[in-house]
Amino acid sequence: MTRCGYVALIGAPNAGKSTLLNRLVGQKLAIVTPKAQTTRSRLLGIATDDGAQLIFVDTPGIFEPRRRLDRAMVAAAWAGALDADVTVLLVDAARGIDANTRRIAERLKAANRPAILALNKIDLVRRDALLSLTDQLSKLGNFTPVFMISGLTGDGVGDLQRHLAAIVPEGPFLFPPDQLSDAQERFLAAEVTREQVFLQLHDELPYSTTVETESWQDRPDGSVRVEQVIYVRRASQRAIVLGEGGKRIKTIGARARAELGAMLDRKVHLFLFVKVRDNWLDDPERFRAMGVDFNV
Numbered sequence: 001m002t003r004c005g006y007v008a009l010i011g012a013p014n015a016g017k018s019t020l021l022n023r024l025v026g027q028k029l030a031i032v033t034p035k036a037q038t039t040r041s042r043l044l045g046i047a048t049d050d051g052a053q054l055i056f057v058d059t060p061g062i063f064e065p066r067r068r069l070d071r072a073m074v075a076a077a078w079a080g081a082l083d084a085d086v087t088v089l090l091v092d093a094a095r096g097i098d099a100n101t102r103r104i105a106e107r108l109k110a111a112n113r114p115a116i117l118a119l120n121k122i123d124l125v126r127r128d129a130l131l132s133l134t135d136q137l138s139k140l141g142n143f144t145p146v147f148m149i150s151g152l153t154g155d156g157v158g159d160l161q162r163h164l165a166a167i168v169p170e171g172p173f174l175f176p177p178d179q180l181s182d183a184q185e186r187f188l189a190a191e192v193t194r195e196q197v198f199l200q201l202h203d204e205l206p207y208s209t210t211v212e213t214e215s216w217q218d219r220p221d222g223s224v225r226v227e228q229v230i231y232v233r234r235a236s237q238r239a240i241v242l243g244e245g246g247k248r249i250k251t252i253g254a255r256a257r258a259e260l261g262a263m264l265d266r267k268v269h270l271f272l273f274v275k276v277r278d279n280w281l282d283d284p285e286r287f288r289a290m291g292v293d294f295n296v
């Protein structure tokens with residue numbers, strides 16, 4: 001009998017959920033940046049071996065929402081956590097317990113929802129600090145067992161994965177064994193560009209930006225032509241994204257194209273357009289494209 005189940009990765013923004021998802025699946029699916037609130041919607045990453053299929057759910061970080069988009073992101077994260085068979089709470093061990101992690105622990109407790117604890121980024125901290133952190137977290141909720149991992153180096157991740165494979169419910173695989181995600185290529189391609197926006201632009205700009213794939217044409221020579229729109233809120237932001245003489249958008253495009261080419265294993269012709277939509281953060285169409293609910 002095989003085993004198969006959904007495993008949600010939840011935690012504060014920047015805890016390392018997307019890095020861990022990529023590590024568990026063995027391929028880069030989710031975008032990763034040093035900035036908080038990079039992930040905006042749920043993304044499945046599927047890892048299948050002979051005996052078990054683990055369907056990992058990467059979720060947006062959970063924080064105190066202010067904007068409509070923040071609320072949608074946090075709602076998506078909680079939906080991911082509560083729908084799953086198993087929840088893994090990731091805590092950045094270098095950061096310790098912050099207000100966000102505390103709030104997550106409280107809500108899990110209120111929902112009577114046990115979670116496995118993964119202390120992440122152990123490559124950055126001393127072992128005695130980990131023990132005291134485990135101790136503090138055990139006072140906040142029912143977190144067992146505890147794994148100490150580094151999504152970045154892979155340390156401890158194998159132990160976590162083996163444990164999960166042993167505890168998900170018995171049942172048939174829900175996805176073909178070679179399928180890695182439920183996400184469409186058009187969405188992943190937009191995310192790759194958004195990753196560059198987050199990496200190359202600063203302050204509030206990344207948070208005023210969304211990226212959509214508008215057209216996708218497979219060419220007879222095996223390459224693909226992709227057109228994407230980067231939405232910003234103000235003309236001044238458009239000017240920053242373009243950069244002096246179009247330099248910034250060129251670099252964003254070049255890096256995204258290289259990344260996308262590697263991901264798809266084919267030649268990519270990428271065309272980026274920057275549009276000003278002052279109200280995109282209140283536009284249901286943009287939310288649909290991001291894969292989050294408008295009405296939460």
Ligand SMILES: Nc1nc2c(ncn2[C@@H]2O[C@H](COP(=O)(O)OP(=O)(O)OP(=O)(O)O)[C@@H](O)[C@H]2O)c(=O)[nH]1
Pocket residue numbers: 011012013014015016017018019020031032033034035036037038039040059060061062120121122123124149150151152153
């Ligand atoms: N040193 C170290 N850095 C890590 C580790 N895991 C993730 N990071 C870094 O932490 C930052 C955030 O990683 P993400 O994977 O994007 O974190 P996230 O939890 O998905 O963040 P949001 O999507 O914003 O909620 C990135 O700069 C990662 O490289 C780790 O184990 N060790």
Ligand SMILES: [Mg+2]
Pocket residue numbers: 017018019030031032038039059060061
């Ligand atoms: Mg993320």
